[in-house]
Amino acid sequence: MIFVENLHKSFDGSPVLNGISTSFEKGKTNLIIGQSGSGKTVFLKCLLGLFTPDEGNIIYNGEAYAEMDDVKKRDLRQDMGMVFQGSALFDSMTVEENVMFPLKMFTNNPISEMQERVDFVLERVNLVDAHHKFPSEISGGMQKRVAIARAIVNNPKYLFCDEPNSGLDPKTAIVIDNLVQEITQEYDITTVINTHDMNSVMEIGQKIVFLKDGYKAWEGSNKEIFKTDNEAVTNFVYSSELFKKVRQMYIEERN
Amino acid sequence: MKYFEAIGKYFLMIREVFSRPTKWGIMKNLILKEVDDLIYGSLGILIFISFFVGGVVAIQTALNMDSPLLPKYLVGFATRQSVILEFAPTFISIIMAGKVGSYITSSIGTMRVTEQIDALEVMGVNALNYLVFPKITAMLLYPFIISISMFLGILGGWTASVLGGFSTSAEFIDGLQIDFKPFHVFYAFAKTVVFAFILATIPSFHGFYMKGGALEVGKASTTSFVWTSVVIIIINYIITQMLLG
Ligand SMILES: Nc1ncnc2c1ncn2[C@@H]1O[C@H](COP(=O)(O)OP(=O)(O)OP(=O)(O)O)[C@@H](O)[C@H]1O
Ligand SMILES: [Mg+2]
Numbered sequence: 374m375i376f377v378e379n380l381h382k383s384f385d386g387s388p389v390l391n392g393i394s395t396s397f398e399k400g401k402t403n404l405i406i407g408q409s410g411s412g413k414t415v416f417l418k419c420l421l422g423l424f425t426p427d428e429g430n431i432i433y434n435g436e437a438y439a440e441m442d443d444v445k446k447r448d449l450r451q452d453m454g455m456v457f458q459g460s461a462l463f464d465s466m467t468v469e470e471n472v473m474f475p476l477k478m479f480t481n482n483p484i485s486e487m488q489e490r491v492d493f494v495l496e497r498v499n500l501v502d503a504h505h506k507f508p509s510e511i512s513g514g515m516q517k518r519v520a521i522a523r524a525i526v527n528n529p530k531y532l533f534c535d536e537p538n539s540g541l542d543p544k545t546a547i548v549i550d551n552l553v554q555e556i557t558q559e560y561d562i563t564t565v566i567n568t569h570d571m572n573s574v575m576e577i578g579q580k581i582v583f584l585k586d587g588y589k590a591w592e593g594s595n596k597e598i599f600k601t602d603n604e605a606v607t608n609f610v611y612s613s614e615l616f617k618k619v620r621q622m623y624i625e626e627r628n
Numbered sequence: 629m630k631y632f633e634a635i636g637k638y639f640l641m642i643r644e645v646f647s648r649p650t651k652w653g654i655m656k657n658l659i660l661k662e663v664d665d666l667i668y669g670s671l672g673i674l675i676f677i678s679f680f681v682g683g684v685v686a687i688q689t690a691l692n693m694d695s696p697l698l699p700k701y702l703v704g705f706a707t708r709q710s711v712i713l714e715f716a717p718t719f720i721s722i723i724m725a726g727k728v729g730s731y732i733t734s735s736i737g738t739m740r741v742t743e744q745i746d747a748l749e750v751m752g753v754n755a756l757n758y759l760v761f762p763k764i765t766a767m768l769l770y771p772f773i774i775s776i777s778m779f780l781g782i783l784g785g786w787t788a789s790v791l792g793g794f795s796t797s798a799e800f801i802d803g804l805q806i807d808f809k810p811f812h813v814f815y816a817f818a819k820t821v822v823f824a825f826i827l828a829t830i831p832s833f834h835g836f837y838m839k840g841g842a843l844e845v846g847k848a849s850t851t852s853f854v855w856t857s858v859v860i861i862i863i864n865y866i867i868t869q870m871l872l873g
Contacts, residue, residue: 418746421750423746423749423750447752450750450751450752451751451752453750455746455747455750457743457746457747458743459742459743461742461743461744461746461747462744463744463747464738464742464744474751475751477651477653477654478650478651478654478751478753479751479752
């Protein structure tokens with residue numbers, strides 16, 4: 374579980390997050406949704422400790438991040454995996470070296486054991502023949518999968534994904550979504566995903582936090598999001614014709 | 629005010645570079661890679677420039693000695709002095725600020741804008757140690773390539789004066805040995821070591837703390853070159869005043 378209390382963050386005096394409180398549950402895919410520029414990435418980076426919040430607390434496993442000493446923070450970091458918006462693979466390393474990097478850095482396992490684990494996670498994300506390619510030599514979808522493999526290789530307790538399926542075709546996007554959800558349930562990870570993809574919301578939105586102008590405008594599950602009358606949410610969710618029709622049908626069905 | 633802030637930030641960065649070291653097994657390979665990129669990769673241009681500029685120094689000296697009363701060995705003497713004291717340590721360092729410096733700034737800057745540095749930090753890696761320490765360590769070999777530059781500069785001077793008939797080989801070599809002060813060599817290498825540290829750290833600073841996208845990486849490289857050169861020139865003045873003044 375991760376609890377967030379009254380999180381504030383501004384840059385050079387212009388506020389981005391204006392006091393957000395929520396919680397993210399273990400073994401579930403928690404989604405943060407909102408328009409481009411609504412502060413999703415900043416929020417996620419605060420959770421990760423890459424940005425220091427101006428005010429408020431982030432509580433991991435009962436302990437406030439801000440109050441942990443450096444050693445504790447470092448230990449916590451090693452329990453986190455992150456999939457960045459642009460994958461952020463190390464471009465001087467091959468796919469295999471990228472995935473092995475956290476193991477080499479933080480474990481003293483024999484190389485054969487690391488290799489086994491790398492092969493296992495790469496297979497888990499359905500990448501079997503790209504081991505020796507460089508990030509620039511594989512497609513965006515493959516890069517995302519490598520990034521996921523790298524994020525889970527060290528058995529994290531917390532997994533953060535910043536728009537894991539942006540820039541992917543709908544089919545690959547669903548494959549990635551399902552992959553993240555399966556991994557989350559399989560290993561009982563607390564997963565937080567930034568997205569503005571409505572397919573993801575429907576498919577894997579076990580818990581959804583909706584951000585607007587730096588405020589939490591709504592939270593609930595994917596079952597509830599279609600029933601809510603919250604105007605901000607409906608404006609966001611039903612901005613496409615397709616979803617407007619879905620809502621129409623839903624309302625007709627209800628009457 | 630902005631400058632003071634940047635200077636403070638620079639020293640905080642240096643402290644962080646030397647704290648929380650990366651595993652030796654990994655660091656070793658990073659250092660070897662940097663030696664390859666920063667030192668070995670600079671040899672070509674260094675050899676080329678040193679030889680020809682050494683030649684030009686000799687020719688200029690010879691052409692400016694109008695008086696027949698001046699002994700011919702002065703060409704060798706002047707070449708030795710200018711190559712060892714200034715050309716090899718300072719002039720080559722300014723060129724390296726362009727070559728090595730912009731490489732460092734753009735490679736670290738690219739890692740910053742593509743969030744690779746964030747990725748390192750999220751994993752709990754000390755990104756500054758991981759990225760900058762190997763560069764500083766590799767640059768420990770910098771005095772070694774500067775001594776190559778000194779040798780080639782003098783060789784270039786010798787070649788030019790013998791080929792151009794400005795002095796005989798024997799006169800030139802006489803000049804090389806006249807009034808030789810070992811302290812001058814110490815002075816030259818003392819500043820080379822300081823320049824090596826500057827060449828590794830100031831460009832790293834500009835790359836590491838840059839903001840923006842690909843366009844800003846290019847701008848950061850330019851700024852980094854300007855500041856690295858300015859600092860080298862100022863430090864050169866200070867060290868010269870301290871050791872020779
Ligand atoms: N490092 C930073 N310095 C200054 N301002 C920033 C910084 N990072 C983000 N911002 C500002 O914070 C706001 C929210 O940005 P953020 O990247 O969190 O949006 P987002 O919801 O992730 O958008 P997208 O869906 O496009 O990724 C933007 O107005 C942005 O300009
Ligand atoms: Mg974002």
